[in-house]
Amino acid sequence: MGIVKTSDLVFEYARRGDDNEITEIIRAIDSVNLEIEEGQFVAVLGRNGSGKSTLAKHINALLFPTGGTVWVGEYDTKEESHLWDIRQTAGMVFQNPDNQIVATVVEEDVGFGPENVGVPSQEIWERVDQSLKAVGMTAYRKASPNHLSGGQKQRVAIAGVMAMRPRCIVLDEPTAMLDPNGRKEVIRTIRELNRLEGITIILITHYMEETVNADRIFVMDQGVVRMEGTPREIFSRVRELKECRLDVPQVTELAYELAESGLPIEKGILTIEELVNALCQLS
Amino acid sequence: MSIELKNICYTYAPGTPMEQEVLKDISFVVEDGQFAAIIGHTGSGKSTLIQHFNGLLKPMSGEVLFHGENIFAEGYDRRALRGKVGLVFQYPEHQLFEVDVFSDVCFGPKNQKLPEEEVKQRAREALELVGLGEAYYTRSPFELSGGQKRRAAIAGVLAMRPEVLILDEPTAGLDPGGRDEILEQVARLHKEKGMAVVLVSHSMEDVAKYAERLIVMEEGRVAFDGMPREVFLHEKELEAIGLDVPQVTKIASALRARGFDIPEDLTTVEDAKAAILHYLQAK
Numbered sequence: 121m122g123i124v125k126t127s128d129l130v131f132e133y134a135r136r137g138d139d140n141e142i143t144e145i146i147r148a149i150d151s152v153n154l155e156i157e158e159g160q161f162v163a164v165l166g167r168n169g170s171g172k173s174t175l176a177k178h179i180n181a182l183l184f185p186t187g188g189t190v191w192v193g194e195y196d197t198k199e200e201s202h203l204w205d206i207r208q209t210a211g212m213v214f215q216n217p218d219n220q221i222v223a224t225v226v227e228e229d230v231g232f233g234p235e236n237v238g239v240p241s242q243e244i245w246e247r248v249d250q251s252l253k254a255v256g257m258t259a260y261r262k263a264s265p266n267h268l269s270g271g272q273k274q275r276v277a278i279a280g281v282m283a284m285r286p287r288c289i290v291l292d293e294p295t296a297m298l299d300p301n302g303r304k305e306v307i308r309t310i311r312e313l314n315r316l317e318g319i320t321i322i323l324i325t326h327y328m329e330e331t332v333n334a335d336r337i338f339v340m341d342q343g344v345v346r347m348e349g350t351p352r353e354i355f356s357r358v359r360e361l362k363e364c365r366l367d368v369p370q371v372t373e374l375a376y377e378l379a380e381s382g383l384p385i386e387k388g389i390l391t392i393e394e395l396v397n398a399l400c401q402l403s
Numbered sequence: 404m405s406i407e408l409k410n411i412c413y414t415y416a417p418g419t420p421m422e423q424e425v426l427k428d429i430s431f432v433v434e435d436g437q438f439a440a441i442i443g444h445t446g447s448g449k450s451t452l453i454q455h456f457n458g459l460l461k462p463m464s465g466e467v468l469f470h471g472e473n474i475f476a477e478g479y480d481r482r483a484l485r486g487k488v489g490l491v492f493q494y495p496e497h498q499l500f501e502v503d504v505f506s507d508v509c510f511g512p513k514n515q516k517l518p519e520e521e522v523k524q525r526a527r528e529a530l531e532l533v534g535l536g537e538a539y540y541t542r543s544p545f546e547l548s549g550g551q552k553r554r555a556a557i558a559g560v561l562a563m564r565p566e567v568l569i570l571d572e573p574t575a576g577l578d579p580g581g582r583d584e585i586l587e588q589v590a591r592l593h594k595e596k597g598m599a600v601v602l603v604s605h606s607m608e609d610v611a612k613y614a615e616r617l618i619v620m621e622e623g624r625v626a627f628d629g630m631p632r633e634v635f636l637h638e639k640e641l642e643a644i645g646l647d648v649p650q651v652t653k654i655a656s657a658l659r660a661r662g663f664d665i666p667e668d669l670t671t672v673e674d675a676k677a678a679i680l681h682y683l684q685a686k
Contacts, residue, residue, distance in 0.1 A: 166578075168577070297576055377676045378680070393657075396657045396658055400662075403682075
């Protein structure tokens with residue numbers, strides 16, 4: 121069984137009027153079935169309001185299903201007695217780096233989680249050392265988080281999650297507020313955690329470039345999983361992606377447009393090199 | 404010429420250990436009705452620079468002229484200037500505070516003590532310009548999507564009927580659909596109303612698509628200034644200062660290296676498609 125699995129997951133919430141009466145029931149997630157294998161790098165794409173963040177919060181047991189079931193590791197997230205096991209299995213990183221840092225020194229921030237669950241102090245320091253090393257922030261361990269760039273802060277937040285020794289990390293648009301360099305830094309870090317530490321990554325984003333190396337992509341739209349496949353499969357369906365208000369990297373779009381104009385090249389091209397090679401064979 | 408900067412220097416926290424020279428002798432002119440973009444990585448001085456345009460920051464030395472008049476001269480009406488040079492900050496929706504969208508957009512003109520009918524007229528006009536119809540007037544800003552909130556916030560600035568619109572990363576954190584909505588609206592304002600636009604952006608693709616002129620900032624100086632397609636020819640130099648060129652430009656130079664006779668200054672998917680098809684058909 122995969123590390124994360126949902127079966128007919130439904131989540132609804134109520135919109136209330138001035139007198140607190142229910143005016144509307146909104147179904148944010150509508151019968152989602154998915155399974156994520158341990159060790160995979162999975163990306164979830166979707167426009168704002170497509171239900172991707174709501175889905176993420178179910179994996180961390182911050183939200184509970186209205187219908188259906190979510191399993192994380194061997195636990196059903198509805199079993200309240202396993203709440204902490206679930207959160208320890210699947211850690212979460214959010215969009216805004218400033219909202220996730222609690223301590224005034226980097227190493228204390230990273231140690232906050234394990235300290236909170238009563239890990240012996242010798243082991244806390246070992247975990248802090250390892251986590252900072254894994255995200256490449258050891259040199260900043262005594263620094264104040266205030267003096268870090270956005271990308272560095274996100275890496276500290278990721279180290280804080282790592283210190284809890286999770287099997288899976290869910291990142292909800294971790295790069296949305298970063299500049300291009302910060303974005304690259306964070307993506308490189310999570311790819312390495314996946315490759316070297318074998319941690320399952322669930323990356324929620326709307327930057328397509330960040331997903332080209334994923335093992336699997338899920339595209340959400342209006343609460344359902346509308347597309348699922350490898351990056352190559354997903355990116356060959358440019359028109360459908362645009363219908364979901366997403367777009368593709370320029371190279372993929374150019375390949376798609378050229379193929380549509382009748383050139384015999386494959387759709388779903390992901391890199392500049394691939395496109396250049398394909399075109400050179402034509403000339 | 405609408406805004407002219409003459410030898411602007413600005414130092415942050417002068418005389419303290421935090422002292423930092425942010426702008427070093429910057430001079431350029433933003434012409435009437437021009438669509439200019441400013442790029443540069445975080446810390447290059449972009450945000451500091453644009454706050455000089457409407458006199459929010461005063462340069463340590465140098466002059467800022469609006470229609471030939473020094474905005475820091477004694478008796479110059481900087482309050483009126485801020486209506487003419489509208490500045491949209493990053494995450495402007497954080498500044499929405501009224502109970503409904505319409506009141507929020509009215510706030511600026513109302514503050515200028517305009518007659519009530521005029522205030523309402525301007526608010527209606529501004530909301531129409533950003534594509535928010537009457538159905539949104541009475542909605543709370545908190546009920547809107549990210550892209551809609553941001554458009555409401557931009558309408559608040561437009562209600563002042565600025566001649567120049569300055570936007571600091573207006574698409575940060577939005578999904579691709581929301582990003583296109585905002586930029587298309589801005590492009591329309593530029594085209595139909597002849598408004599000058601200064602767009603601070605991290606996206607080379609957006610800059611290539613919309614701007615007529617591109618100013619590249621690096622360590623408080625102007626590193627490049629020209630048409631986007633000219634500036635993007637300096638791929639190596641831009642990379643050296645941590646910036647990128649559009650993917651299409653890289654594809655064009657890779658193809659040229661492999662013998663394709665196509666222009667080297669391609670920056671948009673449309674242009675590249677036409678050039679490649681033209682070359683292959685001619686063969």
